[in-house]
Amino acid sequence: MISPKFFVDKLGELGIDFFAGVPDSLLKNICAYISDNMDEQHNIIAANEGGAVGLAAGYHLATGRVGCVYMQNSGEGNVINPLASLTDKEVYNIPVLLLIGWRGRPGAHDEPQHVKQGKITTGLLNTMGINYDVLSKDEEMAAKQIEKAVEIMNRTNEVYALVVEKDTFETHVLQNVEKNDLVMSREEAIAAVASAMDACDAAVGTTGMISRELFEYRERAGEGHERDFLTVGAMGHASQIALGIAMMKPERRVWCFDGDGASIMHMGSMAIVSSKCPVNYVHVIFNNGAHDSVGGQPTVGLRIDFPAVAKAVGYKYALSVDDRAGLDEALSSINGMEGPVLLEVKVKKGNRKDLGRPTTTPMQNKEALMEFLKK
Numbered sequence: 001m002i003s004p005k006f007f008v009d010k011l012g013e014l015g016i017d018f019f020a021g022v023p024d025s026l027l028k029n030i031c032a033y034i035s036d037n038m039d040e041q042h043n044i045i046a047a048n049e050g051g052a053v054g055l056a057a058g059y060h061l062a063t064g065r066v067g068c069v070y071m072q073n074s075g076e077g078n079v080i081n082p083l084a085s086l087t088d089k090e091v092y093n094i095p096v097l098l099l100i101g102w103r104g105r106p107g108a109h110d111e112p113q114h115v116k117q118g119k120i121t122t123g124l125l126n127t128m129g130i131n132y133d134v135l136s137k138d139e140e141m142a143a144k145q146i147e148k149a150v151e152i153m154n155r156t157n158e159v160y161a162l163v164v165e166k167d168t169f170e171t172h173v174l175q176n177v178e179k180n181d182l183v184m185s186r187e188e189a190i191a192a193v194a195s196a197m198d199a200c201d202a203a204v205g206t207t208g209m210i211s212r213e214l215f216e217y218r219e220r221a222g223e224g225h226e227r228d229f230l231t232v233g234a235m236g237h238a239s240q241i242a243l244g245i246a247m248m249k250p251e252r253r254v255w256c257f258d259g260d261g262a263s264i265m266h267m268g269s270m271a272i273v274s275s276k277c278p279v280n281y282v283h284v285i286f287n288n289g290a291h292d293s294v295g296g297q298p299t300v301g302l303r304i305d306f307p308a309v310a311k312a313v314g315y316k317y318a319l320s321v322d323d324r325a326g327l328d329e330a331l332s333s334i335n336g337m338e339g340p341v342l343l344e345v346k347v348k349k350g351n352r353k354d355l356g357r358p359t360t361t362p363m364q365n366k367e368a369l370m371e372f373l374k375k
Contacts, residue, residue, distance in 0.1 A: 001137050001167060001168060001169060001170045002135075002136075002137060002138075002139050002142050002168055002169050002170065003139065003169075003170050004029055004030045004032075004033030004034075004169050004170065004172045005033060005037075006139055006142075006143075007030060007142070007146075007169070008030075008033060008034060008037065008038075010142075010143055010146050011068065011097075011146065011150075014146065014147065014150040015065055015066065015150070016065070016066050016067070016068055016097060016150065017038070017042055018042050018043075018056070018059050018063075018065065018066075018067040018068065019034050019038060019042060019043045019044070019067070019068045019069075019070065020043070020044040020045075020046050020051075020052040020055040020056055020059075020067060020068075020069055020070075021045070021046060021049065021052045021068075021069050021070035021071050021075075021099070022045065022046060022048060022049050022052065022070075022071050022072070022075055022265075022291070023045065023070070023291045023294040023295055023297035024070065024071060024072035024075075024101035024103075024294055025072070025101070025103075025293065025294045025295065026072065026101030026102065026103060026164055026165075026166055026168075027070055027072070027099065027101045027164060027169070027294075028294055028295030028297075029169040029170060029171055029172045030070070030099070030164075030169045030172070031070060031294075031295060031297055032172045032173065032174035032175075032295055032297070033172040034070075035174060035176055035297060035298075036172070036174065036175045036176045045291075045297055045298060045299065045300075047264050047265055047267070048075070048078045048236065048265045048266065049069070049071040049075030049076075049078040049079045050078040050079050050081060050082050052069045052070075052071065052079075053069055053079050053082040053083060053086070053087065053096060054082055054086070055067070055069075056068070056069050056094075056096045057082070057086055057087055057092070057094045057096065060094050060095065060096070061094075066095045066096065066097055066150070066153050066154075067096060067097070068096075068097040068098075068099055069096055069097070069098050069099065070098075070099040070100075070101075071098070071099070071100055071101070072100070072101045072103055072294075073100050073101060073102055073103055073104070073114075073117050073118065073121040073163075074103065074113075074114070074117050074233065074235070075100075076100070076117070076121065076124050076125075079098075080124070080128065083096075083128055083130070083159060084128060087159050088128075088129075088159075089129075089156070089157070089158050093157045093158065094157065094159075095153040095154070095156075095157045095158060095159060095160070096159045096160075097149060097150075097153065097159075097160055097161075097162065098130070098132075098159060098160070098161035098162065099161075099162050099164060100121065100161055100162070100163050100164060101164050102118065102121055102134075102163050102164060102165050102166075103117060103118055104116070104117050104118020104119070104121075105118045105121075105165060105166070106118060106119055108165075108166065111232065111357070112232065112361065112362055113232040113233035113362070114233075117233075121163065122163065125161050125163075130158075130159050130160065130161050131149075131152060131158070131160050131161070132160065132161035132162065132163055133145045133148070133149065133161075133162055133163070134162075134163045134164075134165065135162045135163065135164050135165070135168055137165075137167070137168050145162065146162070149162060174295060174296055174297070177296065177349075178289060178290075178298045178302075180288075180289060180302060180346075180348065180349070182288070182322055182346050182347055182348040183323060183348060184322070184323055184324055184327070184345070184346075184347050184348065185347060185348060185350070185351075186209065186210070186213060186286050186288060186292075186347040186348075186351065187213045187216070187217075187351065187352065187355075188324065188347075189286055189324075189327060189345045189347050190210065190213045190214055190217055190257065190286065191217045191220075191221075192324065192327050192328065192331065193255070193257070193284055193327075193331065193343075193345070194214060194217050194218070194221075195221070196331040196334075196335075197227070197253075197255060198253065200251075200252050200253075201227065201252060201253045201254070201255060202227050202228070202229070202245060202249070202252055202253075202254050202255070202369065202372070202373065203227060203228045203229070203242075203254070203255040203256075203257055204228075204229045204231060204238050204239075204241045204242040204245065204254070204255070204256050204257065205228060205229065205230045205231060205238065205257040206231055206235070206236075206238035206256075206257060206258045206259050206262045207231055207232060207233060207234065207235040207236075207238070207259075207262060207293070208235075208259065208262075208292065208293035208294075209259075209292050209293050209351050209355070210257050210258070210259050210286060211228075211230035211231060211232065211257070211358070212230075212355055212356065212357055212358065213351070213355065214228055214230065214257055215228070215230060215356075215357075215358045215359075216355065216356060224368075225358075225360060225365065225368060226368040226369060226371065226372040227369070227372055228365075228369070229241060229245075229365065229366070229369050230358055230362075230365055232358075232362055235261075235262050235265055236262045236263070236265030236266035236269070237266065237269070238256055238257070238258055238262060239256050239258055239263070239266075239269045239270065239273060239283060240266075240269050240272065240273075241256075242254050242255070242256035242281065242283070243269075243272065243273050243276060243278060243281065245373070246278040246280050246281045246339075247276060247278060249280075249373055250278075250279070250280055251280075252280060252373070253280045253281075253282060253339075254278075254280055254281055254282070255282045255284060256281070256282070256283045256284060257284055257286070258283060258284060258285045258286070259285065259286055259287075259292075260285060260286070260287040260288065260289060260290075260299050260301025260302075260304075260306075261290075261291045261299045261301065263285050263301075263306070264299060264300065264301065264304070267309070270283070270309065270310060270313050270315070270342075271313040271314070273313075273315070273340050274310075274313045274314030274315050274340055275314065277314075277340070278339050278340055279338040279339050279340075280339055281339040281340040281341070282334060282339060282340075282341045282343065283310070283315070283340060283341065283342045283343070284342075284343045284344075284345060285306055285342070285343070285344045285345070286345050286347055287301045287302060287306065287344055287345065287346050287347065288301070288302075288346070288347045288348060288349045289301040289302035289303075289349070290349045292349060292350065292351060296349060296350075302346070306318070306320065306342065306344040307319060307320050307342060307344055310340075310342035314340075315339075315340045315341065315342045316337070316338055316339060316340060316341065317334075317337045317339075317341045317342070318341070318342040318343075318344075319333070319334075319341075319342070319343050319344070320343075320344040320345075320346065321343070321344070321345055321346070322345075322346040327345055330343055331343075
């Protein structure tokens with residue numbers, strides 16, 4: 001395996017010391033090392049992967065140097081536009097080094113949401129005309145690949161990608177952890193909100209730990225899962241899935257179980273929610289200021305006044321709580337409110353180490369929800 005220090009130092013020797021991106025579980029060790037060893041001017045955890053490419057492009061325009069953008073391969077969908085219409089050699093011809101975690105690599109077992117993305121990871125790079133290497137797990141070979149990538153970028157001003165398989169980087173545990181004094185766990189908060197739902201209400205859970213904890217709550221409570229759509233992929237889009245359901249099923253209250261990282265990724269979606277005035281819509285953001293599912297890298301979630309944002313774009317009500325008593329009071333109040341309503345629940349970082357995953361497939365989840373919504 002490759003030492004994260006070796007990788008970052010090698011890039012530094014070749015003039016690359018600016019990083020931007022969205023953390024990934026396969027890249028968590030290198031992302032943690034970057035966070036611990038680069039200042040905030042040289043490592044920016046972006047709202048989404050396309051924004052990270054924009055940051056790297058701006059960095060190049062200002063300095064003439066190449067930036068590195070890290071992402072999970074699911075983020076390729078967010079970078080196609082800026083790669084094709086901004087950095088491409090037929091447009092502005094701006095070099096960027098992409099570091100892409102290869103979830104769902106063919107031949108390797110992975111969660112269902114990663115299978116298709118794994119199959120098309122390198123194909124998308126080929127389609128966009130982006131040269132790439134699958135990063136070697138041998139440091140000597142990796143060094144040669146990095147040198148080749150930088151030489152090509154310096155000579156052609158074109159984007160180059162390094163695709164990273166599982167277990168490529170040695171372990172580095174994040175040291176620079178932002179702490180907060182919040183006391184309520186996300187799992188406790190999710191259980192409280194889910195238990196406040198009426199029997200005919202539906203819920204849409206966002207990507208990652210939130211959907212897993214919602215599933216686990218239903219299991220512990222002996223309830224079915226037919227009311228919940230667990231969005232295992234498509235990070236940042238749960239609020240719009242919930243809006244689509246709420247608009248077509250106005251007789252039901254629809255709850256969006258969202259996260260701070262996911263909300264930030266496509267924050268403009270909040271304005272679309274409010275513009276449709278769904279009286280049956282409750283948007284709950286569980287905010288712990290971290291990308292918990294991929295290593296605990298920080299977001300700017302706890303620096304944002306989510307209720308102020310919601311009110312500014314037109315939500316009818318916006319509340320924020322940070323303890324169980326406040327949450328219980330807010331949930332009682334919401335029963336008498338017309339939506340759209342935003343409820344921010346500030347929670348501490350972390351999750352149970354033995355947290356399970358849904359035992360139903362995405363297709364089974366979809367079909368059960370659709371049957372529920374027909375009733």
